[in-house]
Amino acid sequence: MADQLTLEVATPSRFVIGEQVDEVVVPGIEGYFGVLPGHAPLLSTLGIGELTYRIGRDERHATVSGGFCEVRNDKVIVLADSAELPGDIDRARAERARDRAEQRLTGRSSEEVDYARAAAALARALIRLQVAARAQ
């Protein structure tokens, strides 16, 4: 058994993270779960949330939304619909997305609202802002 995990995060458009890490916390669909070396094989769907990984004492964060996570042989593979490192996040855009989604959800806009979609957009925007704030 290795004493470290290999973390790989890929999206349809790029390979985001490939690192040796000591611990990963993944936003599963049913809640966050932590993975340490020696974890049993696991396959989970992802929610919208913050992926946290620790290298030594250095804790890092990334956003992920939608997709899968496979844990097997000390390898954590995250296939996300989208994933961003703090440096990739466009804060202004996330803030606009948050305001737009809030407006839709509070019913202040006149257009027809798809609530599930607006709620997901809001969650994504909030996570992006949260991760971007942590980086500073």
Place this chain on the structure above:
Amino acid sequence: MATLRDIQRRIRSVQSTQKITRAMKLVAAAKLRRAQERILAARPYVNKMAELLGNLVSAADGAEGSAHPLLEQREGPRRLIVIITADRGLAGAFNSNVLRNSLAFVRASNATALTLVVVGRKARDFYRRRPYTVKRDMLGFWDRLAYSHACELADLFIAQYLEGEVDEVHLIYNEFRSVALQRPVRQQLLPIPRSEGAAQAAGQPVEYIYEPSAPAILSELLPRHVRMQVFRALMESLAGEYGARMTAMEAATKNAKEMIDILTIQYRSSGPSSTSNSSRASCRPSTTRCSCRAWRTRTSSPIRRNSRSRSLSTSARRTSAPWPWRPRTA
């Protein structure tokens, strides 16, 4: 017989064509590189996805209960065909290969149970001229192709498939074999062919902890698999388009060079030797005022005839530039 000025004009015309073809080639080459990088960037995701799919499908096969609707083989004649071409031409046989291929398949399908979705302006124009109804078209997004375009397209026919409006979904596009080689291929997207799942499930199945459950994960995975297939096809088509254009424009540039060489030889051999007694000015007609007038009154060139006013200004501009193919003796 072609006069000296005729030959000169031909040379200039071919030269400007060559400039365009060379520029197009360079642009295509740069874009091709980016398109290829994107295909490579998507590869880790695609490979892992295929592996997961294999594992889950074989696990789902073991369990009782009906298969997922996207895997279920239905007996039905209703087909949805997605045809992917480029928006623009000047890419050799790139578009026509796919269109010819798709037309054969469309004709072989039951016409009353056929739905067409076209991607790219060339496909739209092609099927608009023919007696088929196009259900949906997607145009003008190639320059900013993103995963979301693939999702939009895939979700459209996944919804139709799940509602039972169609029984089969096929995709016809240009596969990117190499820079010089693209091949039209047809791929069945829905129902997802069994082989795609089974072939990947090599080795012993892994006993996973599923969260929330294997069927739930499978029903999340299958639509994503289809979306990714569409995305890959779009990316390959885009890379193929640039590859084809690059090859075509390289050939065109080469042909232009050959033509210029031949014309230059013609110009030189009929130029100074045959008019050796005349003044130098006649060897360089483009620098004289009378050439302007000659240009204006000449109607022999079919291209110029309709745009005489424009040719005036261009001829005026051209006379100021030195003629690069001046005979060495001049």
